[in-house]
Amino acid sequence: MERSVIARAKTVQEAVEQALSLLDATKQQVSIEVMESEAKGMLGLYSKQAVVKVTLKTEEITEQTIEDTQESLPILVAEAETIINMQALHLEQPVASPAMDATEGKIWVKEGQIHFHSQGHQQPTISTTDNVYLWINDVPIIAGETVKLAATDIVRYEVEDKIVEPVWNIHIDDKAMKVNLNIEVGYVIIRKIISAQPTLRLVLRAEEEKQYIPIEPIAVRKQLVEQKVIYGLDHDEVKRACATTVNGAFLIGEGKPPVAGTNGHFEIKVDTKTRKVQPKMRENGTIDYREIKEFPCVDDGDLIGIVHPPILGINGLNIFGESIPAPPVTGVILLTGQGVQVSQDGLEVTATRTGMPEVITQGRHIKLAIIPKLDHRGDVTLQTGNIHFQGDVDINGTVQDTMKVEADGNIQIKGNVNMAEIIATQSLQVTANVIGSEIAVGQLFLFYGQAEPILQMILEQTEFLTTAIEQLNRAAAFKITDIDQHGLAPLLDVLFRGRFKELHQQLQLFIRTTEEHKSLINEEWQKYIKEIKNGFLNVAMSHFRTANDLERFVKRTAYLLDRVVLPQLDHIFAQFHYIQNSQILAGGPVQVKKGCYNTQLRCSGVLEVTGFLRGGDYYAAKGMHIQEAGTIGSNSTKLTVKEDAVIHVDKLLGGTILQIGSKMHHFKEDTLNVKARLNHDRQFVW
16 A cells, blocks of 8 residues: 655645655655645745655665554554644544545544544545634645645644733822722633534634633722822722723722802891882872882881801811812801991801991991981971981972982972082982982992992002012121111112002092092091001101001901992982982982983983983983983083993984094984994994
């Protein structure tokens, strides 16, 4: 029985030499059949191996060859089969073949072993896929290549498992309140050759089994300890995260956030707002739907309000076990005026007289007072004298020539005001006519409006000034003994001529502003003005000795700035029936029922006139709504509002001047329904 070997190599010569080595024979003892010659692809790519069949000649078989043939009969005899088990890369002994008639010319896989039965020209073929590495006679076979197997071929294969190690890290947020375990899962892909029934053509395939690699919780806990995470850990969640099969971030620990407390507040128990009353019927039987305001009132002993103290919050803990303080809380500070008293425990405020309750909130400060009311029956004449009252005033008659009525509250006048002077801190209502008079309403709030931006600038500049002086004080070039002897005067003199020149200008502007409202300045403001003059404006004799003196001035400025930044008070307004040849100054809105003639009027709110404006100069900061404006003749009428306000005139006569901000327009003809404002380019929009 002949012995033959099929060999593959880069060249025919190399393939023949491999076959001769396997047969332990010379070229003279064998016959050589070239089954496929070598070939080279384009540019040296995709080269093809040579395949030869070398057969030992029968007559040349020696006695020793026969003995060798008998010893290797299970592998070399044509009727026998070659069995290769490549699990774990070990060549196993061949096993018994199935029945010759059932497996002849076929190949199969059983229990991880490759079996084939090659007989003559009945040779099975084998190929492999990407995940299975195949060698025939130690020659690697690439995936997709099909090879015929001779009886003497030695076949082996390998399958490679894939291992991806898990990756994880611990992330702590910036506030140290949360700790996350970020995981990219690890796994092992175990590959095994798939069994196959006897077939003529076998494609070696591997089946895959994916097994996840868990993370050791003890390793996670060890790193948490190294990072000093000791509070709020969820150990059950750590275990669940370590056993996950999905990538993700797992919240494994969380601190305890602080619980905010409650600021103290003042609960008002009485009505402090003006109220609307039912419209009144006119003499002609019609209804006046104009808003009428009525002031609230309390009696002696009434409870005005209750002070609720602040409630402290609860501190929290971060994941490092460190305390996180709760937000601070603040209480209210009562500033009591006339007519109120505070209980011994400081929690209740009651009225000590009858009058209108005044409650003004300025940040933490609550200003409380009871404003009394004066009822004046009859006219204000030389016989009664001028009226100066710290509260509300009701006048049932007229205010005659040269008389003056001044009230630190609201004024109501049912008769005419003739060539008189009226000053109301809050509101003024005149039911009849105002002729040739000077009216001032809410002047204090006009002063506040002018003082606020100046005080804001002074506060910012003095804070910078204090810092600058502290830096100069630490400088080696400046002798501390100079401050001890002369105070801050030398420094202030230098700084006011340099970087802080603007502060010096603002201080002078504030003094001029207070001079314009001198009658409204109380003792508190007078002390502040004196401090400015003696501390800053008289630099040579400044009473500021140390930086602490400046810090006290800064705190005083901040307090007064809170005083002038007041909420909008709806009871600052003025209402008139008819005005002629008068001067009106109001810190709030103004309403005129019938009209005005040759009047100078200035208000910080809205001007509403249901009648006419004939001649004069009218300014309203927040806009105008006029029924008719203008006059026929030489007297012109001028209407002015702020840059962001609107003017609306139902009927506007020729010759009227309309001004919005700095833009002015002169109407030459009568015009109906005029409504004007400025756009973003500061151009008129009609």
